[in-house]
Amino acid sequence: MSVLKKSEKLIDRLPMVRGRYTAFAPLGDTSWFRAGGCAEVLYKPADKEDLCDFLKACPTDVPITVLGVCSNVIIRDGGIAGVVIKMGRGFTDIEQEGTSTLYAGAAALDANVAISAQNFGIGGLEFFSGIPGTIGGALRMNAGAYGTETADVLVQADVIDRQGQIHHIKANDPQMQMSYRHNSLPEAMIFVGGYFKGVIEDAGLIESRILEIKEKRAATQPIKARTGGSTFANPTPQELAAAGLPEDKKTWQLIDAVGGRGFVLGGAQMSEKHCNFMINTGEATAHDLEMLGEEMKGRVFEKFGVNLRWEIRRIGQAKAIGLGDVMGEC
Ligand SMILES: Cc1cc2nc3c(=O)[nH]c(=O)nc-3n(C[C@H](O)[C@H](O)[C@H](O)COP(=O)(O)OP(=O)(O)OC[C@H]3O[C@@H](n4cnc5c(N)ncnc54)[C@H](O)[C@@H]3O)c2cc1C
Numbered sequence: 001m002s003v004l005k006k007s008e009k010l011i012d013r014l015p016m017v018r019g020r021y022t023a024f025a026p027l028g029d030t031s032w033f034r035a036g037g038c039a040e041v042l043y044k045p046a047d048k049e050d051l052c053d054f055l056k057a058c059p060t061d062v063p064i065t066v067l068g069v070c071s072n073v074i075i076r077d078g079g080i081a082g083v084v085i086k087m088g089r090g091f092t093d094i095e096q097e098g099t100s101t102l103y104a105g106a107a108a109l110d111a112n113v114a115i116s117a118q119n120f121g122i123g124g125l126e127f128f129s130g131i132p133g134t135i136g137g138a139l140r141m142n143a144g145a146y147g148t149e150t151a152d153v154l155v156q157a158d159v160i161d162r163q164g165q166i167h168h169i170k171a172n173d174p175q176m177q178m179s180y181r182h183n184s185l186p187e188a189m190i191f192v193g194g195y196f197k198g199v200i201e202d203a204g205l206i207e208s209r210i211l212e213i214k215e216k217r218a219a220t221q222p223i224k225a226r227t228g229g230s231t232f233a234n235p236t237p238q239e240l241a242a243a244g245l246p247e248d249k250k251t252w253q254l255i256d257a258v259g260g261r262g263f264v265l266g267g268a269q270m271s272e273k274h275c276n277f278m279i280n281t282g283e284a285t286a287h288d289l290e291m292l293g294e295e296m297k298g299r300v301f302e303k304f305g306v307n308l309r310w311e312i313r314r315i316g317q318a319k320a321i322g323l324g325d326v327m328g329e330c
């Protein structure tokens with residue numbers, strides 16, 4: 001049976017929804033890296049109720065992957081089997097709750113949350129202005145910058161489980177432990193929104209801090225390139241101590257020291273501007289990007305004995321074993 005027939009059959013097995021299904025929807029082109037394969041079936045739910053109904057009725061053997069705007073993922077060239085859920089309108093609300101709290105839907109862009117917070121006179125959420133993802137991605141990755149992370153401002157996350165049940169999980173709930181770029185809530189849980197708390201502040205002051213963040217980013221990161229942000233997390237102080245390195249050593253310094261800055265592999269390159277960022281110089285495949293990361297990991301381990309941890313999520317299958325022969329159809 002061809003993969004195309006198999007996938008049409010997958011759509012046939014999926015429940016009726018008010019949202020939209022697309023077979024073999026290109027994903028790579030919509031990712032920040034502009035590389036990688038397609039979704040076997042892409043599902044864009046109309047709203048929360050539609051998503052709940054889908055999950056209640058979706059056969060349990062169908063793999064489900066949730067994506068935001070793909071600013072922290074390499075989607076492998078063979079694509080993603082099963083259903084990929086991308087939330088859009090219906091999940092982008094940003095509303096003030098009381099005086100210093102706001103609600104944001106999972107598909108709201110972090111940058112829009114920062115601007116809305118400024119308009120509401122809520123200070124402390126400016127760090128979102130420099131993170132080019134969605135609130136769903138920020139909750140999953142515990143995104144942060146310049147000393148503040150999502151966990152610091154989170155009051156409650158609204159999630160839907162694989163059975164289509166909604167849960168309201170408080171920030172201090174033990175099942176949701178958030179640490180550096182990590183949230184311990186099971187991967188099967190889908191974030192649909194969250195409540196975030198700041199402090200009442202003058203909108204002008206908030207605006208000036210947002211501008212400062214933007215300037216800092218433009219000066220230090222390749223924000224206009226096809227990139228995925230920091231490739232590897234910084235090593236922990238314990239990992240650095242075990243390797244006999246000072247506890248303030250950063251990943252970019254280790255990569256720099258092994259000749260990584262500007263290093264090219266296929267169409268992928270370690271950024272000259274920030275050498276923990278990979279960039280697609282034009283024709284990079286997801287494989288090029290992943291191999292470039294592995295090359296840096298290998299060199300750093302060989303020279304320093306530090307095992308770098310991928311911060312970028314690598315999702316899907318290599319071309320040889322993935323949706324393979326239908327890639328041309330994407
Ligand atoms: C130029 C650049 C600069 C960056 N700077 C920073 C930075 O300063 N700080 C920082 O923390 N990050 C940074 N990043 C990385 C990235 O923007 C963040 O991790 C962001 O939070 C990812 O959001 P996203 O919507 O793009 O998620 P995606 O990349 O689409 O997904 C990331 C992960 O989250 C999961 N996910 C997404 N949405 C949901 C959901 N609704 N429910 C459950 N799981 C979900 C996905 O399955 C995946 O595992 C940067 C990236 C770029 C390209």
